[in-house]
Amino acid sequence: MYDRIKGFRDFYPAEMQSRRQVMDTVEGAAKNYGFREIGTPALEAVEMYADKSGDEIVEELYAFEDQGGREVALTPELTPTVARMFVAKQQELSKPVKWVSTRPFWRYEEPQQGRFREFYQTNVDIFGSSDPTADAEVLAVAADALTDLGLTAEDFDFRVSHRDILGGLLESFDADVDTRAAIRAVDKRAKVEDDEYARLLEEAGLTHAQAMEFDGLLDTPEDSLDELVAFAGTDRVEAAVENLQNVLAAANDFGVREYCTLSLTTARGLDYYTGVVFECFDSTGEVSRSVFGGGRYDDLIEGFGGQPTPAVGFAPGYATLSLLCQRAGVWPAEELSTDYYVLQVGDTRDVAARVARDLRARGHVVESDVSGRSFGAQLDYADSINAETVVIVGEQDLANGEVTVKDMDSGDQTTAPVDAFPGDHDRPTFEDFAE
Amino acid sequence: MYDRIKGFRDFYPAEMQSRRQVMDTVEGAAKNYGFREIGTPALEAVEMYADKSGDEIVEELYAFEDQGGREVALTPELTPTVARMFVAKQQELSKPVKWVSTRPFWRYEEPQQGRFREFYQTNVDIFGSSDPTADAEVLAVAADALTDLGLTAEDFDFRVSHRDILGGLLESFDADVDTRAAIRAVDKRAKVEDDEYARLLEEAGLTHAQAMEFDGLLDTPEDSLDELVAFAGTDRVEAAVENLQNVLAAANDFGVREYCTLSLTTARGLDYYTGVVFECFDSTGEVSRSVFGGGRYDDLIEGFGGQPTPAVGFAPGYATLSLLCQRAGVWPAEELSTDYYVLQVGDTRDVAARVARDLRARGHVVESDVSGRSFGAQLDYADSINAETVVIVGEQDLANGEVTVKDMDSGDQTTAPVDAFPGDHDRPTFEDFAE
Numbered sequence: 001m002y003d004r005i006k007g008f009r010d011f012y013p014a015e016m017q018s019r020r021q022v023m024d025t026v027e028g029a030a031k032n033y034g035f036r037e038i039g040t041p042a043l044e045a046v047e048m049y050a051d052k053s054g055d056e057i058v059e060e061l062y063a064f065e066d067q068g069g070r071e072v073a074l075t076p077e078l079t080p081t082v083a084r085m086f087v088a089k090q091q092e093l094s095k096p097v098k099w100v101s102t103r104p105f106w107r108y109e110e111p112q113q114g115r116f117r118e119f120y121q122t123n124v125d126i127f128g129s130s131d132p133t134a135d136a137e138v139l140a141v142a143a144d145a146l147t148d149l150g151l152t153a154e155d156f157d158f159r160v161s162h163r164d165i166l167g168g169l170l171e172s173f174d175a176d177v178d179t180r181a182a183i184r185a186v187d188k189r190a191k192v193e194d195d196e197y198a199r200l201l202e203e204a205g206l207t208h209a210q211a212m213e214f215d216g217l218l219d220t221p222e223d224s225l226d227e228l229v230a231f232a233g234t235d236r237v238e239a240a241v242e243n244l245q246n247v248l249a250a251a252n253d254f255g256v257r258e259y260c261t262l263s264l265t266t267a268r269g270l271d272y273y274t275g276v277v278f279e280c281f282d283s284t285g286e287v288s289r290s291v292f293g294g295g296r297y298d299d300l301i302e303g304f305g306g307q308p309t310p311a312v313g314f315a316p317g318y319a320t321l322s323l324l325c326q327r328a329g330v331w332p333a334e335e336l337s338t339d340y341y342v343l344q345v346g347d348t349r350d351v352a353a354r355v356a357r358d359l360r361a362r363g364h365v366v367e368s369d370v371s372g373r374s375f376g377a378q379l380d381y382a383d384s385i386n387a388e389t390v391v392i393v394g395e396q397d398l399a400n401g402e403v404t405v406k407d408m409d410s411g412d413q414t415t416a417p418v419d420a421f422p423g424d425h426d427r428p429t430f431e432d433f434a435e
Numbered sequence: 436m437y438d439r440i441k442g443f444r445d446f447y448p449a450e451m452q453s454r455r456q457v458m459d460t461v462e463g464a465a466k467n468y469g470f471r472e473i474g475t476p477a478l479e480a481v482e483m484y485a486d487k488s489g490d491e492i493v494e495e496l497y498a499f500e501d502q503g504g505r506e507v508a509l510t511p512e513l514t515p516t517v518a519r520m521f522v523a524k525q526q527e528l529s530k531p532v533k534w535v536s537t538r539p540f541w542r543y544e545e546p547q548q549g550r551f552r553e554f555y556q557t558n559v560d561i562f563g564s565s566d567p568t569a570d571a572e573v574l575a576v577a578a579d580a581l582t583d584l585g586l587t588a589e590d591f592d593f594r595v596s597h598r599d600i601l602g603g604l605l606e607s608f609d610a611d612v613d614t615r616a617a618i619r620a621v622d623k624r625a626k627v628e629d630d631e632y633a634r635l636l637e638e639a640g641l642t643h644a645q646a647m648e649f650d651g652l653l654d655t656p657e658d659s660l661d662e663l664v665a666f667a668g669t670d671r672v673e674a675a676v677e678n679l680q681n682v683l684a685a686a687n688d689f690g691v692r693e694y695c696t697l698s699l700t701t702a703r704g705l706d707y708y709t710g711v712v713f714e715c716f717d718s719t720g721e722v723s724r725s726v727f728g729g730g731r732y733d734d735l736i737e738g739f740g741g742q743p744t745p746a747v748g749f750a751p752g753y754a755t756l757s758l759l760c761q762r763a764g765v766w767p768a769e770e771l772s773t774d775y776y777v778l779q780v781g782d783t784r785d786v787a788a789r790v791a792r793d794l795r796a797r798g799h800v801v802e803s804d805v806s807g808r809s810f811g812a813q814l815d816y817a818d819s820i821n822a823e824t825v826v827i828v829g830e831q832d833l834a835n836g837e838v839t840v841k842d843m844d845s846g847d848q849t850t851a852p853v854d855a856f857p858g859d860h861d862r863p864t865f866e867d868f869a870e
Contacts (some may be wrong), residue, residue, distance in 0.1 A: 001740030002519050005507060010520045011474030013534070020472055029563060030797040034773060034802030034820065037455055039446030041439065041553055042477065042509070042539060043497075048437045062478075064499030067543045074477070074509075086444045096806055096818040099448070104477060108502045118476055137805050142793075170782065216580065252783040255792055264588040288854045291475065305436030338469060349568065350688040357690055360467040360579075369467030370569040371531055384529040415778045430608060 007109075007117025019318060022325065023102050023122065023147060026316055029145035030124045033137060035100035039079045042104075046071040051305060054184075060107040064338070074106040078123040078315065078331060079272065079297065087125050089212040095128030100369075114289065114320045121292075125183035125313030130298065132243060135312050136250030137275045138294055142280065143316050150330035153283075156291065159263030160248070160278045162239035163229060163295070168205075168219040169217055172232035177205035186218070186267035203435075213361045222262040243420040247276050274298040276312070287323045292316040338388070339364035339427070341382035345375055346395035351418065355391055355403065358422050383408065389429055391421070405430050439640040442544075442552025453767040454753065456761065457584060458557065460539050461751055465559045465578035468572060468575065475516045477539075481506040483515045487738060489619075489706040495542040509541040512730065513750065515739075522741035523792065530563030549755045556727075560748030565733065567678060570711045570747050571685030573729055575673065577749050578691035585765035588718075591726065594698035595683070595713045598730070599662060599675035600652035601702060602738040603634065604652055605641075607667040612640040613867035621653070657697040663812050675710070682711050701728075711747070722758045727751040774799035774824070776817035780810055781830035789800070790826055790838065792858050818843065824864055826856070840865050 004010055011019060016176045031037070041166055062074040068416075075081060102122040110113060120429060125142055126134045139158060146156055166186060170177045185200035192200070199236045201211035225245070229238045244262075251257045260278070268277040277295030279289075294314020301309035325331040352368055359366045367385060369378050382390050391414075392404035403421055406413035407430035416433040425432055439445055444456060481498045490722035497509035510516060517534060532865045537557040546552060558843070559576055573591060581591055601621060605612045620635035626746060627635070655663055659672045660676045667673075679697075686692045693714070703712040712730030716722075729749020736744035760766040777791045786802055804813050816827050827839035827848075838856055840846035842865035851868040852858075860867055 001522060002480055004517075004519070004523075005478050005480065005501075005505065006503070008476035008478060009474070010476065010523070011835055012520070012524065013471030016472045016474050018475065033797075034800055036448030036771060037451045038448060039444070039451050039454065041443035041445065042541070043440050043553070045440065047439055056834060062499075062501060064497075066440075066497060068441070073496040077676040084439070085447070086436060088445070089447065094816060098802075106477070118478070126805060131805055131807045250784065253788045254789065261512075271828065299652070325767075336471060349685065353688045353690065363467075365467055365469055367533075370566055372566045372568070372571050382531060417678075418516060435777075 005117075007111040009116060009118065011331050013207045014334040016334065018334045019120075019322075021332045022321065023120070023318065026122045026145040026321075027146045030122070030140050030141050031146070031412075032099040033098070033141050035098040035124055035141070035334050038082070038085070038099045038101050039083070040075070040078060040101060040103065042075055042414045043072045044075055044081060044084075046073045048084065049073060049076065052080050052083075052168060052178075052272060052370070054298065056269065056285050057107070060109055062106050062108055076105055078105070079125070079270075079271075079300065079313070081280055082123065082125055082127075082313075083300050083306075083311075085302045086301060086309070086311075090301075090306050090309070093127075096134065097127040098125070099127075100124050104143060108359070114323045116319055120318045121315045123313065123315045125311060127301065127309055127311045129312075129401075130310035132246035132250045134310075135247040135253050135296060136256075138312050138314050139247075139260065139278065140254040140256045142278075142292075142294070144260045145316065146259075146280070149325060151324070151328055152361050153258050153281055155328045156259065156324065157283045158260045158278045159266040160244070160260050160276060161262075161264050161266040161283060162240050162244045162276050163267070163273050164245065165264060165274055166218075166238060168234055168240055169214060169228065172234055172237070173206060173210045173214065175205050175207065175210055179204075179367075182206065182214075182266045182273055184269065186265060187269045189215075189265055189267075196348065204384065216255045217263040220264065225262075242243035245278060262432055269296055270291055271301045272297045278314070280316075281329060282324050285329065286327045287320065291320045291324050293391075331396050334364070336385050337365070338367060338382075338387040339377070339383040340366040341385070341387035342368040343375065343378045343382065343392045345392060348393045348395055348398060351398060351403075352393040355393060355418075355421060359391075362422060364425055364427065393418075405433050407431075436534070440552075440730050441544040444551060444553065446558070449771055453769045453827055454555075454757075456767045457756065458555070458753065460583045461557045461580040461756075462535060462537055462566065463585050465557070465576050466533040467579070468533070468663050470559055473517070473520070473534045473536050475510070475513060475520070475536060475538065477510055478507045479510055479516060479519075481508045483519065484508060485513065487515050487518075487707060487735065489704070492542070495544055497543055500792040511542045511622055511767040512539055513538075513540070513556065513612070514705075515584060516738045516746070517558065517560055517562075517686035517748075518735050518741075521746075522739045523745070525736075525741050525744070528562075530704045531569065532562040533560070534562075535559050541727070548617045549722070549758045555753045556750045558748065559729075562746045564747075565745035567685045567845065567861040569745075570682040571689050571691075571730060571748050573684075573749050574686050574695065574713065575691045575752070577691040577713075577727075577729070578694045581694075581715070584760060586760070586763055588693050589762045590718055591694065591759065592716050592718045593713045593730060594701040595679070595695050595711060595829070596697070596699050596701040596703075597675050597679045598702070598708050599710055600672060600699060601653075601668055603667050603672035603675055604663065608641060608645045608649065610642065610645055610860045613708055614639075617641065617691065618702045619648075619704065621700060622704045624650075624700055624702075630706045632735065632809065651701040655699065658698075660762060662834075663847060666732070669747050683869075693722065701748045703728055703730055707738070715751075717759050717762060719762065721762045724755065726755045726759050730781055744781060771820050772800070772837055773802060773817075773820045775801040775824040776815045776820070776822035776825045777801060778810065778817065778825050778827045779804050780827060783828045783833060786833060786838075787828040790828060790853075790856060794826075796856060797861055799862065828853075840868050842866075 182204035275296035279290040279293035617639035710731035714725040714728035
């Protein structure tokens, strides 16, 4: 007996069917906006993450030396990979490039509710547009994905922020601030004690008083953003505020403004973000952590050796998304569905196989006996897989040129001519043959 | 600039769209027979492969010690994982268990045509039936998958063999034979020189004369299998021949007998196979290696600590399958498809966004400008993504309450009332509005 590795999961059919439905819905929302599926490798060079993702991710890498002596890592996130792929074909790709993919990632973290060492994400990215419309399209895909799952504005909230407002405010203080460290402190604000948060800001270079003032600025409401421009007095903050307002206006055109709330205390943990960033939260607070997030990363492509290229994206993870869907009561029922079970009684395999084949040719899920089991055992099995209709192919019925069609919901059954089954019927049921 | 790791691949959208279509077709064939999707981890304990898969696979493992000191490996194949999963829930699972999944696997092999270090397979397995019907259902799913891809009996051939016939013949010789080693030699028969093949059989315990005699028996034609029974004179060979004949009879009922040829020189490389095994080959021989294979592995579940449970399955890999499809001219065209491009002229984003949203709500793939580009640049982009219809939302047209609908194939265009677009139309085209 072997054990599954800690933090890794096996998905059995009923749960997998629900997950697949949710993943297809999210991916489908992106595909309807013209995002195209890509396929990406599970291993990348370790140095890519060491250079670009920040220390936190590198500490959690599943990294090792392969048989050829390369330092490789199981991909902990997709953004560096898509940046690498974009740079490799930058000249020939028609811009904007809009990519989507769903796959597992791996981080050596302590497993807890909604967090696993192997976790699945759908990544959605646009390369080649700095226009606020691109940021808004990302918000729109995210909102469509959630509403397509059955969630409503009562259920979730996109907390929208802007890295350049945070950075611009920080540089307006009379201090030598490590902006990345300060922004990481903001990202930790809700997760650590107040003292610890203040200490992190001070470590980043602010005095205690400056840290308190900076933190106070983060509570500025949306209709007072001009106060931030006035406080900083820099073009950088002015441009960032205007950009944020333009993104929200575009989100309004896209019909998703209602899901967005200004939240400057939202910072995102990864170093490479530049402009608008956002995180999705459960409106009820019952799912206490961020469900997923995204944002703009305009410098990463150049950092990967490409021509400067703006980029924006987001990546819902299914561990937290399933918590939100379950809280809201919209997680799909975890039960199998089956269109037909073709039941064999006696030596009728040839006819049963023909009936099953004809039903499959019409696009249905059709099971039949592969174990030589009794009538009762087959009927129990058909019930266990939630077969809607059972077609009984018995020796006696066949002698009369008939099969029996049984509706599993009502238990009603009737006979049908075997030569006309399924015949002209696309999806033959009990009703089609009952008198 | 970072490089992709050798033997790993990036799939860009056009190629990925074709791959996805092929993978969905293969998975769809299995799902129509009631195989249910499962999700499986990328890492497993190394010992699982060391115990069960044979030395060849263990030498090629991407194995390492994780941060918690576990010896783990990137999964090189799925069978041990599904065996582990089956054993973990053996009591509660309704039998037969029929599972399918599509995902990457990893082996440190030398990359060549049709072989990569990261490769994708669809695994299809039945647990809990020893009936020949189960073997035949696996052959039927494999055949349906290939014919659904557009392949015909002219294109491929399932070479069907039986491990127990091979093993039974070997044990009937007056020699101390290492059956596994001898069967591995048979598996290598077509890949090594005759001398080397003879040497491998001798190493397994046969004399040179016995090795030659054994090899001659492998050419026995289907209508003379009784001669093998007579040669061996054992119940084991008699039962194995009868089982093979029953599987082929069941394949006939399933309508897939025409794809199957007896081929006792087919052995399969993995140690855990027990009964019927098969390999799919390109009938033209242009793809010179086995496209994929499968077979029965009745002892594995017990070897994993479960109750004795028969099992049978197969696993098409997409690297070799794509070679076969390309050779046969049925690999899907590698080009993007897009239903609509909504083109903005002037400040019309709000209306364009509403039109795009309504088209998406009807299930279509709809792109729109996210870069503030010119009319010409947008039209070029719409062409590059093969948009079927372009809806032009211009300030002047809007002043008249109209949008322009352009068929990209013919270049024809006409106007449509903006309030009735898409209106009652599920998939509005130029023809719907042309006078």
